[in-house]
Amino acid sequence: MDDRISELSDCILSHIMTMLSIKDLLKTSMLSRRWYKLWSLRRDLNFDIFNVFGNSEEELLQTRHLIDVHRNYAIEPEFIFIGVPSVERSVNLDISRDEFVKRVDQFVKNFQGKKIDYFRVNFFLNHSQSNTIDQWISFAISRGVGKIDLLFLGRPYVPFNLTSQSNRYKFDFALFSETNTSTLNHMRLENCLVCHPINYDFIPLKNLRYLSFEEVKLNETFIESLLSNCPQLEELCLLICEFESSMPKIVSSSLCHLKVRGCYVASNHNQWELNLILLDCLKLTSLELDCLELTSLDILNFNTPMLKSIKFFISLQQELDAFATFFPQLENMHVTTFSMITIFRQTTQPFKHLKQLNLIVYTDSYILDDVEYDSLWILNILQASPLLQKLSVMFADSIFSKNQKDFKDVQIFSHDELKVIELGGCVGNWHEIEFVMNVLKYARSLNQIVVSPYWREGDSLNWKCNPMWFESGRERMREKLKGNEVVGREKLMLI
Template sequence: MHISVLHANVTSFPFFLFSKTNASTLKHLHLQNCLVYNITNCDFILFKNLRSLTLGSTKVDELFITSLVSNLGLLDELHLIYCEFKSSMPKIVSSSLCYLEVKNCHVVSNNIKKGVNLCSLDCLKLTSLEYFGPGLETFYINTPMLKRIHIPVISDEYVNAFALLSTLTELDILQLDIYSMVKPLVKMTQPLRHLKQLNFIIQWSHWDFLSEMEFDLLWILNILQTFPQLQKLSIMLTYPKIIKKQKVVKDVEICSHDEIRVIELGGCVGNWYEIEFVMNALKYAQKHERIVLSPYRREHDSVDWKSDPPVWSQNGCQRIRQKLQSEDVVGREKVVFV
C-alpha cells in the first residue's frame, strides 16, 4: 500500500486513521505540508512494513522521527526535504536504511529560518547519501557501506568536508554541485583514494553577474591528483551559452593520471574553455578510452542525455573539430561528439 498526503496548507496528519485500517500493509508514505508533532503512544508496529518515507515541507518533531526510523526494521529510503524541526536535525539511526536524502531543512527562531546540520548518522547499511545543508564536516557518521554521496559546494567551508569523506573507504561515486565562481576545491589536500567516479554539476545560473572571461575548467584537472583511483570524470554545465568574445586557449603544465578511462563534458557548445579543457585533458588522461562531448547533460548513472536547450550547434561542433585538427594533439581520435 502506498499513501501520499499532500496539502496546500500545513495540517496535522491524522495518524488515528492507522488504528482503523490495515496499516501493516503500508510500504510507502509521502507527507507534504503536514504537521507531525506531539505523537503520543504511537504504535510503531503499524508501520512495520514501511519501505520508504518522504516528508516534504513538513513541520516535524525530531524526537518522533528519530524514534520512528530506529524502530522500522525494513525502512529502505528516507527523504527529509525542506522540513522544519523544533530545535535541531533528528539523529538518524537505522539498521536497514540504504538511501537518505536531507535537503534544506531548518528551524524557525523569531520568524527567521535557520539551516540545521545533520549531526549524527548511524546507518550500517546506508549506500547513498544526498545532503544539502550546513556543517557536513561536523557530524558523527557511521556508514561503513556508503558508496555514493551528493553534496553542494558553495564556499571554502566545504573543503573541510573532504577530510570526513576520506574516511569512507567504500565511497565510489562523489557528485558535487558547484554554486560559486570561487574555486574552493583547488585548496584540497586530503586525498580520496578509493573514489572511482567524480561528477560535477556546474550551475551556470549563479555566474550571470560575473565576467564570462574569468571562467575556465582547468582547475578541475589540477585537483585530480587528489583522486588517484578515479576512472570516470563527468562535468555537466547547466544552461550553457555561446560566448561571443572567445579567449585564447591556454596550454598548461599539469601532471598525468593513468587511471581515468572516460571523461564526459555535458552542456558543451564550443566555447574557448571547453576546447581548452579537452586539449589539456587529452594530455592529462594518457590512458583514456574516450572523451564524450555533448550539448546535453545527464545525471547520476543514466544512459540517456537530457535534451535540454540549447541544442548542439554545428558551429560549436566545427569549432572544436577545427581546433583539434589544427594542433598536434595526441588521442584526438578518441573524442566522441554526441
C-alpha cells in the same frame, strides 16, 4: 461481431484492467456481472488527474479541469528587471477539487476487492478534505495495503488560484492503530502535517522500508522515535520539511539511503535553514544533503563507515578537501558548485576509492567576461582520484564568453583508470576546449569523451540546450582540435 475479449480468462482480463484509468474502469463495470466482479480484482489504485478526469491534456483543457495560466517571470539582463511571459498548465481547483474527491470517494465505497497492494492519490488536497482522506487511508489499511503515496502537492500541475498552503491535511499515524497490520512497507507523504501520536508503539510500521516526507510539518522527536522503532527502514527522505526547533538526530541500525534537503524551522514568519548534524547509521551507503559550510563540517558527528555515495553542494575547493577527509571511503560523488572562479592548486586530500564523479557547475552570466574562469581545477580532482573511471561534467545554463583566453598546459600528470568523460552544456568556450585538450593528453586509458550542448538542472527530467552550439560551438571546437599535435582526437564525440 463476437466479443472476443470476454472469452479471455479472469486472470488475463484483471491484468488488462490494471492498465485502464479509473474513469474507464468504472465504465466496464456496467457491461455485465462478470465485468463488475473483474474490476474489483484490481490491486493497484492510482488516483490522479488523468485517471479520474481524462486521458490527455487536450481532453482536460476542453473540460476546464486544466487551464493555461500566463505568468510573468523576472530576469535580469544588464541588471534590468524584465517581465517574461510564460504559459503554464495548472489545475482549476474551482471546478476540479470537489469533483475529484467525489469520484475517488465513490470508487472507494463501491470497491469490492479484499486486497490491494498500492494506494496512491496525486492531487492538491488539504485540511478541508480531512474526513474523507482519513476514510480512504482506513480503507487501504483494512485491505492490507503495502504501499501508500499521498501526494497532496498534485504535481506537475500546480493550482493557479492557490493563496496559501498553511491549511495542510493533518495526517495521524494513529490511524494504523486500528489494526496490527504489518503489510505496510512504503509510505510517501506530501503537503501535510504529521501528528505525533501519544504512546504510539509503532508495531503497525514494523515492516516499513521506505519513508518520504516532502513539504511536511514534523516533530523532530517523532522522527527519532520512528527511526528507533522501525527496524526494517532502509530509505528515508526529508525534503523541505518544517521542524519545531531543530534537525532530528538520525540514528538507525537499518538505514541504507538518506536524503535531506531544504529542512527548516519557522519562527515569526522567518525561516531558518537546518543542517544535518548527527548521523549514526552503520549500514548507510548513500547520502544526499544540502550545502554544508566548511565550518559546520568541524562539528558534524557522522558515523557512516559503509558510505559509498554522496550528493552535495560546495562553493569552495577547500570544502572538497574537507569532504575527502570526512568520507575517505567514497566511490561515487555528485557535486554541485556555483564556483568556476578558482585558483588552480593541488588538492591536498585524495579520494582513494572514487570511481564515478558527477559535477554540475553553475556559471554567473554577469561576470563571465570579467574574471579568469578555469576548468582545469577539474583536472585537479582527477589527480586526486587515481581509481576514477567515469567523469560527468555539466555546465548548467552555459553561455558563450566573448573574452577568449589563450590555452595553457597543466603540470604533467597521468591517469590510468579513466575510461569515459561526458561534458554537457558546452558552447565552445575556451575553458571547455582547454579542458578537452589536456584530458586527452593525460588520461591514457580514455575510451571516449562525449561533448554536447545539453544540460538539466537539479533533479529535473527536462533537458535544455543553448543554440549557440549548433551555430558555431562545434565548429569552434573542431578548429582548435584539428592540429596534429592534439593527442587522441579520435576519442572525441561531438553531439
